[in-house]
Amino acid sequence: MGRIIAVANQKGGVGKTTTAVSLSAFLAGDGFETLLLDMDPQGNSTSGLGVPARGKTTYEVLINSLPANEAVLPTRVHRLSLLPADIRLAAAEVELVGMPRRELRLRDAVAELKGRFDYVLIDCPPSLSLLTLNALTAADSVLVPIQCEYYALEGVSALMNTVARVQKSLNPALELEGVALTMFDGRTNLSLQVADEVKKHFKGKVFRSVIPRSVRLGEAPSHGLPIGMYDPRSAGAEAYQALAREISGKKPR
Numbered sequence: 001m002g003r004i005i006a007v008a009n010q011k012g013g014v015g016k017t018t019t020a021v022s023l024s025a026f027l028a029g030d031g032f033e034t035l036l037l038d039m040d041p042q043g044n045s046t047s048g049l050g051v052p053a054r055g056k057t058t059y060e061v062l063i064n065s066l067p068a069n070e071a072v073l074p075t076r077v078h079r080l081s082l083l084p085a086d087i088r089l090a091a092a093e094v095e096l097v098g099m100p101r102r103e104l105r106l107r108d109a110v111a112e113l114k115g116r117f118d119y120v121l122i123d124c125p126p127s128l129s130l131l132t133l134n135a136l137t138a139a140d141s142v143l144v145p146i147q148c149e150y151y152a153l154e155g156v157s158a159l160m161n162t163v164a165r166v167q168k169s170l171n172p173a174l175e176l177e178g179v180a181l182t183m184f185d186g187r188t189n190l191s192l193q194v195a196d197e198v199k200k201h202f203k204g205k206v207f208r209s210v211i212p213r214s215v216r217l218g219e220a221p222s223h224g225l226p227i228g229m230y231d232p233r234s235a236g237a238e239a240y241q242a243l244a245r246e247i248s249g250k251k252p253r
Contacts, residue, residue, distance in 0.1 A: 002033075002114040005121050005177050005247075006139035011155045012126040014147040015182035017044040018217055018227075019240075020123035023143075025049075025226035026244035028080035032118035035072065037110070038085035039131050041092075045123040046084040049075045050224020059088040061109045062134070063095050068109045069116070077226060081117070089131070096130045103170055106134035119248075128162050136166045141177035143247075145211075146198055148184045148191040153201060176202075180243060182211040209243035212236060 007020040017040065024036040038045040039058060056071035061083070072081050096102045106122075113120060122135045136142060142163055146152050167174050179202045185191045199206045211217075214236035220227045227237045 002117040003119055003141070004110065004114070004139045005119065006124055006132075006135040006142045007121060007145065008124040008132060008135065008142050008159060009144055009146065009156070010126055010128045010132070010159055015145045015180075015211060015217075016126065017048060017123050018221070019143070019145045019180060019182065019211070020121050021045050021048045021221070021226050022217075022228065022236075022240035023244050023247070024119070024121045025077045025080055025228050026241050027119050027121075027248060028077050029228060029241075030244060030248060030250050031079070032248065033079050033081075033116065035081045035083060035113060035117045035120045036075075037083040037120055037122045039089070039106070039135050040085060040123050040125040041087055041090035041131075042125075043085045043087065043089075044221065046082065046086070047224065048221040049077070049080075049082055049226065051075060051082055051084055054086075057088065058083055058085045059092055062089075062092050062105045063099075065109075068113055072113075077229065093130055096134075102130060103133045103137050107138035107171075110138050128158060132162070133166065133170070136163060136174060137170045139171070139174060141175040143177040143180060145180045145182045147182050148194040148198075150190070150194075152194045152198060156201075176205055177247070179206045180209070180211060181206065183213045184210045185213045207243055207246055209239055209246050211239045211243070 024034050028034040060066040061068050075082050124132045124135045212235050216231045216234040217236040220230040
């Protein structure tokens, strides 16, 4: 059975979508059948893979009970598929409120996909919303990107409280996959101090692979390519490749 990982942090600008896109592409590159599920109304994971968001999306899956398999699209990355999103997903926040099993809609929908994919990565919206609750309820684990900047831990306690509530009432099996340090600049004391602070806060749950601050990582989405295709020799690509292998346990070739 496949593993579902929600990539979540309600604070914007922490590298959440970059992490979801990059990890899914590298997992696929290492031979795992992988699905990137875009749950963010901004649709940045969708555009970041160069896929035009038209037709069937996560909105239809959540609201109209469309079978998830019917919305899954191929991408330019071998073994990587996408369940796209667009701005219509923003309306789902309001529409879900009055629906039965409103926190369970995604879990019910992706149950059929666990046998098809080795990994399903969910790019969550930057908020603690019904969309994020659906993602956490559907997931086996949650991966939290935290940027190495001021106030790095600000708001993360709210996310972890939400995770605890989901574990208690909706998804007792939900685990913390780990914390990924992003936008790290080893030349600054600030990055080193923040990394140390995060490691103390999340004892034993911080990935060894650290994602550096990188212009190339910022450029890749504008070309509709994951970093591994845009610039495979860049420091950012190497860091995400290492992180993907840390998650999968696969040794470098």
